Amino acid sequence: MARSQRRVLTHPEVGEVDLLDVLHALADPTRMTVVRTLRAEPERACGTFPVDVAPSTLTHHFRVLREAGVIRQREDGNLRWNTLRLDDLDARFPGLLDAIVTAYERQESAPGRSVEAAAQPH
Amino acid sequence: MARSQRRVLTHPEVGEVDLLDVLHALADPTRMTVVRTLRAEPERACGTFPVDVAPSTLTHHFRVLREAGVIRQREDGNLRWNTLRLDDLDARFPGLLDAIVTAYERQESAPGRSVEAAAQPH
DNA sequence: CCTCTCTTTCGACAAACATCGTACAACCGT
């Protein structure tokens, strides 16, 4: 029995995706990086993301994103490929993901903010 | 010394507002209800929101929203008035709040979803 | 001054969360 049958990889249906879960999934720097990376490249294996956490931690983040309906995971041999569920998300929440990621990238590229925010320890 | 001087009520500046904090602030049903209510009515006192939590819990949620830069709190006599910082948020993240709240209300008014989600205990 | 209302602060508590190391399972080369 192949791995693709053994593990289940539960994905919520489009109509089951909960906005609050999506927001929570995106409200984490590591997961936001995953989503941003996935928006630039259509499909990527788990280990190829520019994040700096332990493998097991990364697995956790991928599960959060998948169970929130943000990404889709597909197995192929030894690798697990991740794609953004952009069509599904856009069908349920038109323009939302784009608005959020755009806002994040706008913030990241804003001059002066990161300096200020780093100075004030919040 | 009046109460308005005694308590500080720290609000982040527009440039200090962090998107991830905003997302986290909105990823809670109680706080989302507060924001939705505030979007319909310009200003409202703390105790007048249609939420079902203890007063101290509500205070906590208002602080989260305020420190994330989502709402502004102003004291007047015995009451604390809350407003949405829509202009500030739109200046920093154009269209974001509207996209999120619209998505939430779309979800809430979608037929069949809440039934399904309530049946499956998540 | 006294009381009532609105809201906060504090302390507590259980649940959820992000993180890691270790162990393991599946697949792919050779």
Place this chain on the structure above:
DNA sequence: ACGGTTGTACGATGTTTGTCGAAAGAGAGG
């Protein structure tokens, strides 16, 4: 069959979070 690669599962840990009740502050109105 063996070793390397990729990723998961599990258990542990410290932190954050949502929740509440009790106590108290500050103003309004008698």
